[in-house]
Amino acid sequence: MGIRKRKGSDVWYVDVRTPGGERIRHSTGTTNRKEAQEYHDKLKHDQWRVAKLGERAARTFDEAALRFLRESEDKADYVHRELHIAHFCERFAGRNLDTLTRDEIFDALPQVSRKSKKVTALTNGTRNLYLGTLRAMLNKAAHEWGWIATAPKLPNLAVANKRVRWITRDEARKLLKTIRTDWMRDVAVFGFATGLRQANILGLEWSQVDLVKRRAWIHPDQAKARKPIGVPLNTEAVEVIRRNLGRHSTFVFSRRGKPIVKWDLAQWNRAVAAAGIDHFRFHDVRHTWASWHVQGGTPLNRLMELGGWSKYEMVLRYAHLAPDHLAHHAEAVTIWAQSPPGVPEGNAKSLVA
Template sequence: MSIRQRNGIWWIDLRTPSGERVRRSTGTDDKRAAQEYHDRLKAELWRVAKLGDTPQYTFEQAAVRFLQASEGQKDYATKVRHIKYWRDQFAGRAISSLTTEEVIDALPTHAIYKNKGRVKLTPATRNRYLATIRRIISLCAEWGWISHPVKLRPAKEPTVRVRWITQAEATALVNVINKDWLKDVTRFALATGMRSGEILSLEWSAVDLSRNIAWVSANKAKSKKARGVPLNPEAVALINAQKGIHPTRVFTRNGNPQKYVDPKMFARACKAAAIVDFHFHDLRHTWASWHVQAGTPLFVLKELGGWETLEMVKKYAHMDATHLAPFANAVTFWSHGTPEKKTATG
């Protein structure tokens, strides 16, 4: 039988004029539609073999080759997730038949989470889905599978948000936090710039107080790259204060390891300190901003904070303009001479 059903979906099974076997999902549970797809594909294969027409490649074929080329990349799992989504939209379609309008209209708008329910996706997240299918299409052009790749422009993303507070505000914030564990975690974030997940997952085996250094392993780092974190005296004192509380974790909530900082608890502390529009992750922005203001070079800050590229750190560059000061006097006007005294005329 040239079409057969598997788990509710119809699959085709045929041979080309040259004898090559083709087995493929039609992406539909409608037998009539599946049969029509089979007949059109069979005719297309005949035209390719007998008349020299350009072969048509499906989205699935392109997706498989794309994932093979992406193996070993750090965002491979994300690419797989995107492919699963796009396969639901364009299963069985010839990659050359996709249009700009179809792809844009098919972009996901919401995600469904177990605890949060239906959540609207940000422009940045939608752009990641778009980037995956755009890369697939561009590779198809490189492979000679299509001659005219569709143009897919990313949506405009909001300006990168950098929210930081002064040292006086930070002191006020720490003073109003009434939970010792949260107070310690907050102070440690300000001292090291570590992310909340990195702090809460920090283990004693990853701390060397004889060298004043801690390590963030690759599987716990956002960039998926391990890094060493130098500990200043404030950070060392905070770690020493945690000794004996838990056998493996450095920071806990009354001896109980935590996966994340309670956002509501942190928000209440910010409100008590009269600090608005501030989240726990902004402590990292604050730490980076203080560094730049103190003269830490951006390339050094990149290594300290574990950012993957220097471009990611440039959002803090405006915090320090001292390197521009020598050029401020390159153009002057008023200091060239004493202004003439104007004489009133009748």
């Protein structure tokens, strides 16, 4: 055992046993024998210190990235996690995990996006997604795997609070009238009626619908939070489903008898413009549905269930739309608990008004 080359490869591989008997075999990452031998000797030395002195074994960023991605394979956002980790690997590959500093991590955050040959500056919101992925990996390394003593503190970058984008029922009716394609109109109506995400609507199968009991369901592997969602169907949602009976054997919504693989964004944007509505994405249909619910008196905890949100904070952004539940608390700060001086009993309310 020691260092050796594998058949057909110029790279040296290390093959050693730890003091505890564990066998370690992997690439040294170099074709230089001297460098490979130095790597081997350091590895043996480190393993001895771990076994005899109780020191923590040094782990690399690459090792952590590989394990984190393996443990994330069942996550709904796996594709994004993979993208984020790949970005940081370009900067931290080969580095010992416990040497990463807070400042280095923030310096390594991406500044621009280069999609479709177009370079655009990334918002802090998007950069926070990268930060969140790395934070999750380092926290696992510290608290679950025991690879590092502590994880760097990585607070999110400041993000400007934006208003929740929603439209009124009158605006929604105008929008639906401007959509010329039947399948797109049906999808939009179903979105306003159920609040489901676009992917869940387009992928909805007949096996997920019970028209008799007026309900549908989203399976855990289809939900963003990886939890099942029960969907009560109101009258408009039921009517939409009935209109689509017999059009496709598997999917509720179809286009010319075939599954819908892609949303027609160009036609959607034309319809939005024709209805005189500014900057309204299809995802804003979900925001609109939630806003209507809150304005109609649906409690936030029930809305959380209906929308399949995993965090209560996600529904709190709609709370301001219906502050009625706070109205009685407003009386706690009235100036005149009784009639103010010089004002006859019963006239205090007119004074305040």
